[in-house]
Amino acid sequence: MRPPPALGDLRAPHFILHTSPTGLPPLSTPTISQRTSHGTTGAVLPGPRTTRALCYQGPALPGPPTTRAPHYQDPVLPGPHTTRTLHYQGPALPEPHTTRAPHYQDPALPGPRTTRAPHYQGPALPGPRTTRAPHYQGPALPEPHTTRALHYQGPPLPGPRTTRAPHYQGPVLPGPHTTRAPYYQSPVLPGPCTTRAPHYQGPNTTRAPYYQSPVLLGPCTTRAPYYQGPVLPEPCATRALHYQSPALPGPRTTRAPHYQDPALPGPHTTRAPYYQDPTLPEPHTTRALHYQGPTLPEPHTTRALHYQGPALPGPRTTRAPHYQDPALPGPHTTRAPYYQDPALPGPRTTRAPYYQGPVLPGPRTTRAPTLPGPHTTSAERFSPPDYFPAMAEVLSEAVGFEQPKVELHVHLDGAIRVQTILDVAKRRGVPLPADTVEGMTQIIIVQEPATLTEFLGKFAEYMHVIAGDREAIKRIAYEFVEDKAKEGVVYVEVRYSPHFLANTQVEPIPWDQEEGDVSPDDVVRLVNEGLKEGEKAFNVQARSILCCMRHMPNWSMTVVELCKKYRREGVVAIDLAGDESLNTDAQSGHRLAYEEAVLSGIHRTVHAGEVGPPSVVKEAVEVLKAERIGHGYRTLEDPALYKQLLDQKMHFEVCPISSKFTGACDPDFTKHPVIRFREDKANYSLNTDDPLIFNSTLNLDYLTAQQHMGFTQEEFQRLNICAAESCFLPEEEKKALLTKLYEAYGMQKSTGF
Numbered sequence: 001m002r003p004p005p006a007l008g009d010l011r012a013p014h015f016i017l018h019t020s021p022t023g024l025p026p027l028s029t030p031t032i033s034q035r036t037s038h039g040t041t042g043a044v045l046p047g048p049r050t051t052r053a054l055c056y057q058g059p060a061l062p063g064p065p066t067t068r069a070p071h072y073q074d075p076v077l078p079g080p081h082t083t084r085t086l087h088y089q090g091p092a093l094p095e096p097h098t099t100r101a102p103h104y105q106d107p108a109l110p111g112p113r114t115t116r117a118p119h120y121q122g123p124a125l126p127g128p129r130t131t132r133a134p135h136y137q138g139p140a141l142p143e144p145h146t147t148r149a150l151h152y153q154g155p156p157l158p159g160p161r162t163t164r165a166p167h168y169q170g171p172v173l174p175g176p177h178t179t180r181a182p183y184y185q186s187p188v189l190p191g192p193c194t195t196r197a198p199h200y201q202g203p204n205t206t207r208a209p210y211y212q213s214p215v216l217l218g219p220c221t222t223r224a225p226y227y228q229g230p231v232l233p234e235p236c237a238t239r240a241l242h243y244q245s246p247a248l249p250g251p252r253t254t255r256a257p258h259y260q261d262p263a264l265p266g267p268h269t270t271r272a273p274y275y276q277d278p279t280l281p282e283p284h285t286t287r288a289l290h291y292q293g294p295t296l297p298e299p300h301t302t303r304a305l306h307y308q309g310p311a312l313p314g315p316r317t318t319r320a321p322h323y324q325d326p327a328l329p330g331p332h333t334t335r336a337p338y339y340q341d342p343a344l345p346g347p348r349t350t351r352a353p354y355y356q357g358p359v360l361p362g363p364r365t366t367r368a369p370t371l372p373g374p375h376t377t378s379a380e381r382f383s384p385p386d387y388f389p390a391m392a393e394v395l396s397e398a399v400g401f402e403q404p405k406v407e408l409h410v411h412l413d414g415a416i417r418v419q420t421i422l423d424v425a426k427r428r429g430v431p432l433p434a435d436t437v438e439g440m441t442q443i444i445i446v447q448e449p450a451t452l453t454e455f456l457g458k459f460a461e462y463m464h465v466i467a468g469d470r471e472a473i474k475r476i477a478y479e480f481v482e483d484k485a486k487e488g489v490v491y492v493e494v495r496y497s498p499h500f501l502a503n504t505q506v507e508p509i510p511w512d513q514e515e516g517d518v519s520p521d522d523v524v525r526l527v528n529e530g531l532k533e534g535e536k537a538f539n540v541q542a543r544s545i546l547c548c549m550r551h552m553p554n555w556s557m558t559v560v561e562l563c564k565k566y567r568r569e570g571v572v573a574i575d576l577a578g579d580e581s582l583n584t585d586a587q588s589g590h591r592l593a594y595e596e597a598v599l600s601g602i603h604r605t606v607h608a609g610e611v612g613p614p615s616v617v618k619e620a621v622e623v624l625k626a627e628r629i630g631h632g633y634r635t636l637e638d639p640a641l642y643k644q645l646l647d648q649k650m651h652f653e654v655c656p657i658s659s660k661f662t663g664a665c666d667p668d669f670t671k672h673p674v675i676r677f678r679e680d681k682a683n684y685s686l687n688t689d690d691p692l693i694f695n696s697t698l699n700l701d702y703l704t705a706q707q708h709m710g711f712t713q714e715e716f717q718r719l720n721i722c723a724a725e726s727c728f729l730p731e732e733e734k735k736a737l738l739t740k741l742y743e744a745y746g747m748q749k750s751t752g753f
């Protein structure tokens with residue numbers, strides 16, 4: 001038997017190359033004259049000059065050395081001179097002259113000499129010698145000879161005995177045994193009996209993950225994640241996550257996260273996170289998260305870790321936390337926290353380590369945290385502030401409202417015990433700037449009214465200690481419930497970003513962590529466990545809300561999937577948190593996630609109108625279908641919108657102390673929007689938001705409302721009943737909670753508000 005020719009041996013023994021007159025091989029594909037020393041002729045082979053396939057590498061051919069041309073795949077080799085096709089790697093063929101298609105791997109073919117072509121996807125094979133499609137791995141097929149190909153994408157299967165596609169894991173399908181294959185991609189999901197994509201668990205029809213049809217009708221349609229199709233024709237269409245086409249046609253279009261094309265044409269375009277091109281042409285463009293480029297050329301640009309807001313107006317630009325360039329040019333610049341350059345040029349200058357206050361007014365002035373006068377220095381001599389407005393009230397142990405309370409808006413990562421941060425840091429060997437509760441508290445807390453952006457920077461002081469540590473994550477959830485019990489809370493919905501506490505499967509890994517093994521999914525399970533154990537130990541009902549983050553639209557689909565996955569383990573809703581001053585309109589990631597939440601029956605709340613304008617509230621309600629609004633203070637600036645929300649009994653999650661320290665509201669509490677809410681008998685609640693960072697408690701929020709805004713016990717009762725009515729518990733459990741409150745308040749249910 002003749003061995004097959006090696007790749008470098010094409011001309012021998014069967015090939016003759018027609019070479020060019022120069023003697024060199026021609027540039028075009030050489031003509032191959034085919035010949036054989038054996039004159040045998042198979043039925044399908046045209047003549048005696050058959051040859052071996054180019055690159056044939058199969059086993060020795062059993063018969064005489066006839067062969068087929070490259071890529072020849074006719075399975076019906078009738079006679080004794082058949083051969084193997086290119087790349088054949090199957091098992092030994094049982095009979096001398098049959099052949100198998102390439103990649104065919106089922107050894108159990110029932111009949112003699114039958115075979116199917118690779119990738120066969122046709123209908124049921126009629127006779128006893130049928131076979132399965134390549135790679136088919138599904139369960140036993142109910143009928144003896146039928147089969148469906150993997151990746152079946154046809155219309156609904158008509159009869160009761162059709163099969164399920166391999167890997168199908170969805171819920172029970174409504175019709176008798178029909179199904180769609182995984183990767184079903186039909187855009188026309190018409191009626192109530194259409195099926196769900198794999199993993200889909202919601203009540204209504206939906207599109208499959210990875211849905212890619214480009215023909216979405218109408219101006220406001222969205223594209224699926226991973227959409228990579230052609231340019232979208234309508235102005236309001238959003239771009240898919242990972243969309244990378246530079247040809248965005250209209251003004252105000254946004255770029256997908258990870259978009260990195262520097263040639264953004266219009267004045268309103270935004271840059272994606274991770275954008276790192278230093279040559280931003282327009283004065284009002286913003287810099288992306290983690291921007292690390294050179295000095296910014298224009299006076300109004302800014303840098304800030306996480307800062308993504310609009311251009312800062314004046315020459316007092318700020319530097320990002322962690323910024324360490326000592327060459328700060330102007331008189332009003334500030335130093336970043338951690339700035340430690342000893343070579344500060346002028347007299348009396350100093351920077352307290354970890355200084356995070358607002359822009360300092362004069363040249364070279366400085367303040368250690370909370371030092372009262374100008375030009376003072378030394379963080380060591382720092383003592384706790386006496387101007388913190390509510391501190392005296394805490395010390396007096398006055399209680400604003402002693403009856404059972406419901407809290408709906410509190411961030412788990414903004415409600416950690418300082419002692420726990422210290423303990424975990426010690427156990428993990430994480431250095432911290434202070435090793436006492438007092439010292440660390442002073443570093444973490446917001447000392448005076450700041451901006452939301454500055455406030456959000458505070459999380460960076462300690463999140464790296466807790467994130468990625470299973471024990472710590474579970475512990476903070478458990479301790480949180482204990483703290484709420486002590487505050488007289490009987491039902492709480494606590495929120496957090498699973499991504500912010502993870503150190504793997506999150507892009508980018510937050511808080512400068514090394515990659516680890518705690519995924520957002522793990523985080524949710526750990527928090528669920530901690531809350532559950534806390535519930536048992538402290539007799540508080542605790543549910544959770546998972547946060548999408550404004551600056552991370554590419555996390556949002558995962559967030560909604562986690563909501564769906566853990567809806568039976570205490571996760572009740574999705575939220576959108578983070579810096580509202582970001583230009584987020586048409587951020588498809590959030591929009592798609594909220595669409596999915598609607599379709600899946602996941603409850604929805606959105607941070608809106610805290611520092612952002614009423615349009616953000618409107619968008620939250622109309623586009624994201626929010627059922628509650630986080631904060632919502634600035635709704636009052638749009639009377640029509642406010643009236644509409646009053647009429648529809650929209651719930652406002654009000655956080656009085658928070659609103660002062662994030663700069664959301666006038667620090668004068670007598671001017672607080674919640675007074676208007678009260679007067680209008682709006683549906684709202686009182687909440688702490690981030691008690692760690694505001695150094696506050698729920699009692700302090702109630703005391704503030706009582707002492708500075710004239711709230712009565714009756715109003716406290718009313719707002720707690722509003723909170724219970726707007727909570728995200730299932731109806732039955734909500735009723736039980738309401739009954740508990742009515743009893744505690746000594747009310748008949750009918751006297752509700």
Ligand SMILES: O=c1[nH]cnc2c1ncn2[C@@H]1O[C@H](CO)[C@@H](O)[C@H]1O
Nearest residue numbers: 411413459495496497547577578607
């Ligand atoms: O008042 C707030 N407004 C907007 N975002 C907030 C506020 N408080 C906390 N977070 C953000 O929500 C994340 C998840 O809990 C926190 O890490 C913080 O970044």
